[in-house]
Amino acid sequence: MITTDRKTTVKALIIASIGFALLFGAFIAFTNGIWYALVAGPVTGILWGLMMYLFINSKKVNEQTTLEGIAESDIIYSGGANYFKNAEAVGGKLYLLKDRLEFKSHQLNIQNQTFKINTADIQEIISYNTLGLIPNGLKVVLKDGVQEKFVVNNRTIWRENIQKLLALS
16 A cells, blocks of 8 residues: 655645744734734744644544555555535545545544545546645546545645556446
């Protein structure tokens, strides 16, 4: 089984933490002044990144997002992901298996679920930028026209693996 690289996850968290620090710092600069913001922005960014890292790597989240009854040899690729369900980005883990994509959420979401897409139902895999900026979106277009969206690390690897599997079908 190949999982998404921890180094990629840490890199994404660092970038997100910097973004959080800048946005929070700008807000604080308007409300409390620039000198306060120069301290509060970086401190909150570091704390936010650390909390997210600990959450993503927690034993509880790993237990909640592990597929039961699946042999590890049946998993082609897997990694943390968000699945867009209505207005919520549901956090969890995405798995590419020999016959399907399967998403399993952790329990800190409003909508908890396991979601499956059979590879026979996939028409196309499209990469897109989340919020029009961040290159981490993966859109799965089904043969019935439904589009399912995910946010993943290493979207190129995801896309290549899914396309290889589709070519074998």
